[in-house]
Amino acid sequence: MARLKVAVLISGRGSNLEALIAACSTPGFPAEIALVIANREDAGGLAHAAKANIATRVVPHKSYPSREAFDGALIAALEKSGIELVCLAGFMRLLTPGFVTHWRDRLINIHPSLLPAFPGLDTHERALAAGVRFAGCTVHYVWAEMDSGPIIVQAAVPVLAGDDADTLAARVLIAEHRAYPLALRLIGEGRVTVADERARIDGAAAPAGIVLNPAD
Ligand code: GAR
Numbered sequence: 469m470a471r472l473k474v475a476v477l478i479s480g481r482g483s484n485l486e487a488l489i490a491a492c493s494t495p496g497f498p499a500e501i502a503l504v505i506a507n508r509e510d511a512g513g514l515a516h517a518a519k520a521n522i523a524t525r526v527v528p529h530k531s532y533p534s535r536e537a538f539d540g541a542l543i544a545a546l547e548k549s550g551i552e553l554v555c556l557a558g559f560m561r562l563l564t565p566g567f568v569t570h571w572r573d574r575l576i577n578i579h580p581s582l583l584p585a586f587p588g589l590d591t592h593e594r595a596l597a598a599g600v601r602f603a604g605c606t607v608h609y610v611w612a613e614m615d616s617g618p619i620i621v622q623a624a625v626p627v628l629a630g631d632d633a634d635t636l637a638a639r640v641l642i643a644e645h646r647a648y649p650l651a652l653r654l655i656g657e658g659r660v661t662v663a664d665e666r667a668r669i670d671g672a673a674a675p676a677g678i679v680l681n682p683a684d
Contacts, residue, residue, distance in 0.1 A: 472499040472656040475551040477542070477559040478506050482513015483641060484557035484578055484648050489520045491649035498656030503549045505542065507561055523549070529561055539567040553655060556610065557648070565612040573662050575610040576655070578648050580640045582606060582622055587615030592633040592640070601681040603627050603636055605644045607651035609662060618667035620660060623647040626681040 474492075476485050485504065492501050504517035509526045517524045525545050532538035538561075546554060556577040568575065581591040583606040586598075595603050604624040611617035623643035627636060654660050659670040 469498070471497070473502045473550055473552045474499050474555055474652065475503040475505060475546050475549065475553075476501055476517075476555045476557050478504065478511050478513040478557050479508055479560040480511055480513065480558050482511065482516050482558065484644055485513045486516045487645035487649055488555065488557065488652060489516060489522070491652065493520070497653065499553070499652050503546070503551060505545060507538075507559070513558070535562070535564050536566060539564045543567065543570055553652075555648070555652065562614060563610070568610055568612045571610075573609060576607060576620065576651065577610045577615070577617075578605060578607050578644055578651075579615045580605050580637065580644065582624060583608060583615055583619065590633075592636045595627065596631060596633060596636060601627055602679075603640055605640050605647050607647050609667060618662050618665060620654065620667045620669070621647045621651040624679070626679075 476488060478485055489501060491497055492499055501522050503523050503525065504514065505525045505527055506514050507527055507529045509528065514524050527538070527541050527545060529538045532541060552574065554571050554575045556575070579587065579591070581587070581595060582602065582604040586594045592603070602624045604622055606619055607621045608619045609617040623646060625639045625643050654669055661668050
């Protein structure tokens with residue numbers, strides 16, 4: 469079967485991009501990354517793409533007079549490469565409703581919280597301030613409202629005594645690197661459908677049991 473043609477949009481370090489590149493290089497993986505787009509030329513993740521011989525484009529948002537013009541340039545670049553699914557991976561620009569509608573059910577994002585809790589910026593600080601016992605990440609289809617849309621995969625990690633935003637972010641990031649490749653594989657295998665504002669996964673394996681934090 470043909471592999472799903474994917475673009476990854478980044479703004480920075482690109483560790484999630486790196487995890488997706490690694491996944492796509494495993495035998496039988498149902499997706500390939502055909503294009504990486506950054507909105508900043510200093511995005512560290514561009515180097516991961518270049519090392520893997522993946523085509524890169526820098527589309528600097530500052531060069532466009534409006535969000536609509538910037539998003540139009542993104543759409544043109546994505547369509548020129550025949551992209552079927554767009555993955556946001558630390559892409560720190562809000563996309564216009566026009567872009568989101570254009571890519572409806574073909575646009576996914578990873579956010580470092582258990583949505584709908586703590587959307588937006590400073591998510592780890594806010595999770596710690598709220599005293600939650602679990603944090604995590606969410607891979608979801610993108611709807612126009614920030615960090616919203618049908619949830620595909622979530623991964624949970626415990627919040628530990630003495631955590632600060634950095635230690636918590638590092639623990640969540642490890643979970644992100646498992647959750648995003650899983651979501652991409654499920655979509656590539658054609659097992660994810662969106663209906664009634666929910667993502668449904670065909671034949672998903674259920675995780676076992678209950679996890680308590682504190683554990684006793
Ligand atoms: C990741 O933690 C990702 O979840 C987050 O930015 C980081 C990017 O890291 N995204 C958001 O906060 C989007 N709302 P990376 O560049 O190493 O993948």
